[in-house]
Amino acid sequence: MTDTQVRPRPPGATTRPPVADHKGALRKRRRKESLTAYLFLLPWFVGLIAITAGPLLTSLYLSFTDYSLIGDSNWVGFDNYIRMFQDDPRFIKALTNTAIYVFVSVPLQLAFALALAMVLDRGVSGLPIYRSVYYLPSLLGSSVAIAILWRQIFGADGLVNEFLGIFGIEGMGWVSHPDTALGTLIILNVWTFGSPMVIFLAGLRQIPTSYYEAASLDGAGKTRQFFSITLPLLSPIIFFNLILQLINAFQSFTQAFVISGGNGSPADSTLLYTMHVYQKGFNSFEMGYASAMAWVLVLIIAALTGVNFLMSKYWVFYSDK
Amino acid sequence: MNGRKNGATKLCSALLLAGALTFTAACGGGDSGGDGTTTLRVAWWGNDTRQAITEEVLNLFMEKNEDIKVEMEYSDWDNYYDRLTTQMASGDAPDVFATEIRRMGEFGTRNALADLDGLVDMSGLDEQLLLSGQLEGTQYAIPTGVNAFIIAANKTVLDEAGIALPDDTTWTWDDYKEFSAEVTAATDGGSYGTQLSFNDAYLNIYAQQHGEKFYSDDGKIGMSEEVIADWYSFQQELIDSGASPDASRSAELGSTGVEASLVATNKGAFGMWWSNQLNAITTGSGSEIVLLRMPKDADAVSGGHFLQPNMFWSVAASSGKKDAAGQLVDFLVNDAEAAAIIGSDRGLPRNEAVLEQIRADLPETDQASLEFIGALADELNDPPKANPNGAGEMPAMLERYGQEVVFGRMSPQEAASGFINEANSVLSK
Known part of the structure; x- marks a missing residue:
């Protein structure tokens, strides 16, 4: 028995078939909900149109010109795009550096995030504190202060070398050697595993414990449970984190800029893509060329994200499908 | 029914709020003046010593010219030009700024610098040296002094x-x-x-x-x-x-x-x-x-x-206050009191009249530089011209x-x- 049947009809109310009434209410609620959603999205839309869209389109236009920041510009067609691949060895260098940076640091970062999330999910006391502590680097990681700190830690007389000195190992200037400088940047990015960790933690909480109970009754060990329950059920979250961190990593700039003193030193080993864009734009007064490079980066990220979405069919498991 | 009306009200207020925000943003950054004073923005790069010296000399300028207010924008060398060119690109260049020989030409040829002829008194300055601040005969920059x-x-x-x-x-x-x-x-x-x-x-x-x-x-x-x-x-x-x-x-x-x-x-x-x-x-x-x-x-x-005039003062072509800006540059290169504060921080002054007045009061390090450059005088090669883009x-x-x-x-x-x-x-x- 439901409420509607008990409640007396208000006088004068039109009689409608109960099913249709239900559908109408649903539609009404949906419309209301989507209106609310749009309202929440509104500030973002205003921001997009007023702040982002203009510069975005302008930079697309500029990428076909020889705009130099100050002074006039001329239309040069696809010259900038062609030059990138033919006459700019540093472009290739920057692309290689960035690829190494992204494809090493992102998987490591996600692995760390997942591992820590699983430890924290075990029910440590004081979870909010741990969560905050590990999340902190994500907030600070891209700041100038941390980059300067990093430079000190990995410098010739830095903490790392002092630590190594205890074991009688003579260190070197990690940030200033071309073989290791990019490595310190990668470590810095891995260190900011807090934000994917928090998302993983939320994801882990969503997995019903009954699955694990059932599995352990069937004799599945911890490893088996991890691969057969945790990973598949967490795969949408992993996918989400992967996409997000890939895009972030491709756009890394501040850390490399500060640690290398703004020029990708030593010997271009920390010249990330965005830094080359910046240098071309602001040091060489080739803003047109820099815009073209920025758009190539957009294409690269879009292509990679597209590939990821295609591949996700084979490994991402949505339990509600 | 009630709910929808509520939504519409919310939508309206949200739109208004967003509009107001955009409006404030668009109106921000205007000139603050209005009480008859001119506000000049001055930019330079340098270490802490130079920052203190420049602040002192600019404060002196404000004391002497009460109708001009100077806003100081300093940064370290690494980011100086990035900031300056961005400001130029957005039409927001400081009125007066420091450049050096490697970039001066670049700004000059792109019409970002004002012609200083008539704005600054150049009669006391070393002619050979002034050439380094010229592009095709136009004086775009005043050398602050020389360095070796x-x-x-x-x-x-x-x-x-x-x-x-x-x-x-x-x-x-x-x-x-x-x-x-x-x-x-x-x-x-x-x-x-x-x-x-x-x-x-x-x-x-x-x-x-x-x-x-x-x-x-x-x-x-x-x-x-x-x-x-x-x-x-x-x-x-x-x-x-x-x-x-x-x-x-x-x-x-x-x-x-x-x-x-x-x-x-x-x-x-x-x-x-x-x-x-x-x-x-x-x-x-x-x-x-x-x-x-x-x-x-x-x-x-x-x-x-060689003696390198490796620092210049320039006035932005976009500046609406060129007279006041010229007045400031003039003060910085011709005033004896200013020179006494600046010393050799921006190179040794080549304004002979000024130099004679302040020579005795210069700190020891500056006296040493002067002596050194004096001893070098016969061995010097020509000062460099404005550098290529x-x-x-x-x-x-x-x-x-x-x-x-x-x-x-x-x-x-x-x-x-x-x-x-x-x-x-x-x-x-």
Whole structure:
């Protein structure tokens, strides 16, 4: 028995078939909900149109010109795009550096995030504190202060070398050697595993414990449970984190800029893509060329994200499908 | 029904709020004036010493000109031009700003600088020197003074190592290397002889000693591959002989300013810097610092030294307050009181009248620089002209190829030819 049947009809109310009434209410609620959603999205839309869209389109236009920041510009067609691949060895260098940076640091970062999330999910006391502590680097990681700190830690007389000195190992200037400088940047990015960790933690909480109970009754060990329950059920979250961190990593700039003193030193080993864009734009007064490079980066990220979405069919498991 | 009305109200207020926000944003950043005073924005780069000095002199200017208010925008050298060009691009350039010879031409040819003729009294200034701030006859920039690129020797470190101050009229590059290596050896690694410098002024001097010019008359690289390769391999020899720290320590030092340099922290006997940095080095180290000529080989054509007007004051072409801006620049280069505060921080003043008035009151370090440059007078080569476009990229490029050499990834020859190719592709475009 439901409420509607008990409640007396208000006088004068039109009689409608109960099913249709239900559908109408649903539609009404949906419309209301989507209106609310749009309202929440509104500030973002205003921001997009007023702040982002203009510069975005302008930079697309500029990428076909020889705009130099100050002074006039001329239309040069696809010259900038062609030059990138033919006459700019540093472009290739920057692309290689960035690829190494992204494809090493992102998987490591996600692995760390997942591992820590699983430890924290075990029910440590004081979870909010741990969560905050590990999340902190994500907030600070891209700041100038941390980059300067990093430079000190990995410098010739830095903490790392002092630590190594205890074991009688003579260190070197990690940030200033071309073989290791990019490595310190990668470590810095891995260190900011807090934000994917928090998302993983939320994801882990969503997995019903009954699955694990059932599995352990069937004799599945911890490893088996991890691969057969945790990973598949967490795969949408992993996918989400992967996409997000890939895009972030491709756009890394501040850390490399500060640690290398703004020029990708030593010997271009920390010249990330965005830094080359910046240098071309602001040091060489080739803003047109820099815009073209920025758009190539957009294409690269879009292509990679597209590939990821295609591949996700084979490994991402949505339990509600 | 009620709910929808509520939604519409919410939508309206949200739109209004968003509109208001955009409006405020669009209106922000306007001029604050309105009480009859003119506000000038002044930008420069530099270390803490210069910041304090410049602040003092600008405050003096405001005292003397109560209708002008000066807003100061300073930054360190690394980001100075990035910021300035961005401001120019957005039509928000400071009214008065400092430039140096490597970038001045770039701004001038792109019409970002105002013609200073009639705005600033140039009668007292050295004519030869004024030429460096001209492009095709138009005075776009006023040189603040001159510098020589020199070797600063730290007496404390030399004494510690038991090494006598070298005779700079006769010393050769090999002497420089040997003395430096001896310092490192004598102090048992506590101090080093010297640190690497990939400064373009150093290469310029080195090239002139070999009878070559850094820039050719058509604004490309005028040096031969051989000279540049020699220069790079000499830097490598400094590391190999122990005269300088290893490659990665050198790279680390290379990314810091003069205050953190070896010579300014009593960890190095020699360092190559501009003469106006003597003050910063002396203050930093607390030691007696002696200026020395650059070494040269017996077959050198000349000592290679030149007086570089490596800093200028310019007025933005976009400035709406050119008269006040000109007044400020005039004050900075012609006023004796201002000169007394500035001293040699922006190079030694070349305004003879002003110089005579302040000479006696100058701090010891400035007197030393003046004396040094005076002694050098007969050996000097011509001051450089405004550099070709793209010159601003040379220092970083020289350093990058230098690092390829000292980290053993390129031979000096490869680095030299790589540098020439890349440099010529960006110069005089």
